[in-house]
Amino acid sequence: MGNIKQITRAMEMVATTKLRRFQDRAVASRPYAQEIAQLLERLTAAMGDELRDRPLFRPGAGQAIALLVVGSDRGLCGAYNSQLFAKLERWLKEHQGQEVRFFVFGKRAYQYLQKRGLPIERYFADPPLEKVDYRLAKFTARALVEVFGSGNYREVQVLYTAFESMAKYVPTVVPFLPVAGSAAEERAQHDSSDVILEPSVEALLEKLLPRYLETRIYNALLEAITSEYASRRMAMKNATDAATDMQALLKGVYNRKRQEGITKDLLDIVGGAEALRGK
Amino acid sequence: MAGALTLRVITPDKIVLDVQTSSVKIPGVDGLIGILPRHAHMVAAVDVGPLTYVEGGAEKGLFVSEGFAEVRNNTLRVVCEAGELPAEIDEKRAKEAEKRARERMGRPKSGGEPVDVLRAEAALRRALMRQHVLGLYARERVRS
Numbered sequence: 001m002g003n004i005k006q007i008t009r010a011m012e013m014v015a016t017t018k019l020r021r022f023q024d025r026a027v028a029s030r031p032y033a034q035e036i037a038q039l040l041e042r043l044t045a046a047m048g049d050e051l052r053d054r055p056l057f058r059p060g061a062g063q064a065i066a067l068l069v070v071g072s073d074r075g076l077c078g079a080y081n082s083q084l085f086a087k088l089e090r091w092l093k094e095h096q097g098q099e100v101r102f103f104v105f106g107k108r109a110y111q112y113l114q115k116r117g118l119p120i121e122r123y124f125a126d127p128p129l130e131k132v133d134y135r136l137a138k139f140t141a142r143a144l145v146e147v148f149g150s151g152n153y154r155e156v157q158v159l160y161t162a163f164e165s166m167a168k169y170v171p172t173v174v175p176f177l178p179v180a181g182s183a184a185e186e187r188a189q190h191d192s193s194d195v196i197l198e199p200s201v202e203a204l205l206e207k208l209l210p211r212y213l214e215t216r217i218y219n220a221l222l223e224a225i226t227s228e229y230a231s232r233r234m235a236m237k238n239a240t241d242a243a244t245d246m247q248a249l250l251k252g253v254y255n256r257k258r259q260e261g262i263t264k265d266l267l268d269i270v271g272g273a274e275a276l277r278g279k
Numbered sequence: 280m281a282g283a284l285t286l287r288v289i290t291p292d293k294i295v296l297d298v299q300t301s302s303v304k305i306p307g308v309d310g311l312i313g314i315l316p317r318h319a320h321m322v323a324a325v326d327v328g329p330l331t332y333v334e335g336g337a338e339k340g341l342f343v344s345e346g347f348a349e350v351r352n353n354t355l356r357v358v359c360e361a362g363e364l365p366a367e368i369d370e371k372r373a374k375e376a377e378k379r380a381r382e383r384m385g386r387p388k389s390g391g392e393p394v395d396v397l398r399a400e401a402a403l404r405r406a407l408m409r410q411h412v413l414g415l416y417a418r419e420r421v422r423s
Contacts, residue, residue, distance in 0.1 A: 025292070032291045035358040039322065039347055134291050134360070198323035199309050207324055208347060211360075218291060 005243035011076070012236035019166075019229035026163060026222040033215040040179075040212045043205055046195060055149065056179050056209060062152035064099040066121070067091075068144065068176070070160035070224040071109025073128050077228050078235030080169075081108045084161055087171035091159065101153075103144070105129050105221070121147070129225050137218035138210075145213060148177045160220040161227040167234070169227035176216065179209070282316035285354040286332055288343065288362040295362035296341065303332040303355055305348050318350045325359055327404050329412045342368060342412040344405055361405075365416040368409050377406035 069088065071081055092100070101121045104110045110123050122143070127136055148156050156177040161169045197204060286303055288296040303314045306328030325348050331340040346359025380403035384396060 028293045029291050031294055032289050032358060035289055035349075035356060036347075039349060039358065043322065196319055196321035196323075198307055198312065198321060203308070204322060204324055204347070207345070211346075215291065 005240055005247060008236050008239040008243060012233055012240055015229050015233040015236055019226065019233055022222060022226040022229055023163070026219070026226050029215070029219060029222060033219050036208070036212050036215050040208055042195070043197075043201065043208060046197070046201060056145070056177060059155060059178055060148050060151065060153045062150070062154055064101050064153050065095065066101055066103060066144070066147055066153050066156045067173075068103040068140075068156070068158045068160075069105065069109045069113065070129070070158070070220060071104070071106030071112070072225075072228045073107045073130065075108065076235060077232035078238075080161065080228050080231035081106075081112070084109070084159070084171045085112055087173070088159060091173050103147070105224070129221060132218075132221045132225055134214070134218055137221055138214045140221070141210065141214040141217045144176065144217070145210075158217070158220050160224040163223040163226040163230065166230055169230055174216075174220070176213070179212070282353070284314065284316040284318075286357070287354065288330070288341065288357045288359070290359060290362045295364065298332070298334050300332040300334050303330070305330050305355075305357065306343065307348075312348075314350055314355055316353055318353075318355075321348075321350045323348045325357060327401075327408050329408065329415060330357065330362075340412055340416050341365065342409050344408075363409070363412075365413055368413050370410065370413055373406045373409040373413075376402055377410070380406060 069084075071084055075081075101119050102113055103121055104113060104123045106129055107125070110120065110125075113120050124140060124143075144156050147153060155175065157173055158176045159171065159173045162172045163169050283299040283301060284303065286296060286298050286300045287294065301316065305312050305314065305323070306326045308324045308326045312323055325343060325346045327344045328342075329340045330343045331338055333339070342361070342363045342365075343357060343359045344361040346357060348355060348357045380399045383399040384403070
C-alpha cells in the first residue's frame with residue numbers, strides 16, 4: 001500500500017511541474033494572441049462590408065461541419081476526458097442531423113470517437129500534444145484552413161478544454177472558421193479611416209489572417225494540455241490522499257491481526273508449559 | 280524627456296522588450312520605417328531584420344522576424360513571430376541554419392520532391408539577419 005502511495009505521489013509531483021510549465025506558456029502566449037486579435041479587429045473594421053466576399057470570412061461551400069477535438073494521449077487524469085466527451089455528446093445532440101466530420105488530437109479522444117463509430121477525417125498523432133509548440137499550431141491551422149477551403153465544409157469548430165484556474169477547466173466549443181469579422185457597433189467605435197496602413201490593407205490582411213488562426217489554435221492546444229495536467233494533478237492528489245487514509249485503516253487491521261497472533265502464540269506457550277508441569 | 284515613445288515587442292512566447300525610447304526604426308516590408316514620438320496611428324507589416332531603437336541616448340537593436348507593428352497613442356507595439364535580443368541569439372544555430380538553407384537551395388531536387396525554394400530562402404534570410412544583428416551589437420554582448 002505504501003508503494004502505491006509513493007507512486008501516486010511521484011506522479012502528482014511530475015504533473016505539478018509539467019502543469020506549471022504549460023501554464024506559464026499559456027499565460028505568456030496570451031498578450032501575443034490578444035494583440036493579433038485586436039489588430040485583426042481593427043483591420044476588418046477598416047475594410048467594412050467588403051469582407052463578406054472573402055473566402056475565409058464567409059461560410060464554406062459544403063454542408064458538413066468539421067470539429068477538431070483536443071483530448072489527451074494518456075489516461076490517469078481524472079474526469080478530464082469523460083467531461084470532454086460529455087460535452088461532445090451534448091454538442092452532437094444540438095447538431096443532430098448534420099454531417100460532422102472529426103479531426104482529433106489525443107489517443108483517448110481518437111479511441112472514443114472510433115468506438116462511437118464517428119467519422120474521423122484525420123488524427124494528429126505526431127508530434128504529440130505533449131510537445132506542443134507554435135510550429136505544431138501553425139501546421140494544424142494550415143491543415144484546417146485547407147480543409148475549410150476544400151468545398152466540403154460549411155464551418156470549422158474546435159472542442160477543447162479551456163483552462164480557467166487550477167481547479168476549473170471547462171470543455172468548450174468555439175467557432176474557428178469562417179472568421180467572425182468585427183461587429184457593427186465596434187465598427188462605429190473605432191473610426192479607422194485615418195489609420196496609415198503600410199503597405200496596404202490587402203497585404204496586411206493576407207499576413208495577419210494566418211497568424212490570427214495560428215494563435216487561436218496555439219492557445220487552444222496550450223490550454224487543453226494545461227487543463228489535462230491540472231486534472232491529472234488533482235486525480236493523483238486524490239489518489240495519494242485515499243492511499244493515506246487506506247494505509248491508516250490497513251495499519252489498524254494489521255496491528256489487530258498481529259496482536260491476535262501474539263496472543264495465540266502466548267496461549268500456546270503457556271498451555272504447553274502447563275502441560276509439561278502437569279506431567 | 281521630450282515626448283517618449285513606449286516600445287513593446289511581443290512574441291508568442293513572451294514579451295521580449297518593454298522600454299521607453301526616443302526613436303525606433305523597424306524593418307518594414309517595403310524598407311525601413313522610422314518612428315518618432317507622436318507618430319500618427321499606423322499599422323505596418325514587419326519583415327525579417329534588425330529593429331533598432333534609441334534608449335537613454337544609446338542605439339540598441341534586436342532581431343525580429345515577420346509580424347506587425349502598430350503605433351497608437353505614443354505606444355509602438357511590434358507583434359512578431361520571433362524577437363531576440365543580441366544576447367539571446369544563438370550564433371551557432373544561426374550558422375548551422377544558414378548552411379542547411381544554402382545546401383537545400385544548391386540542390387535542384389531532394390529525393391524526387393522539389394525543394395521548397397521559398398522556404399529555404401526565408402530560412403537563409405533569417406539566419407543571415409540573426410548574424411547581422413549579432414555583428415551590429417556584438418559590443419553590447421561583451422559588456423553584458
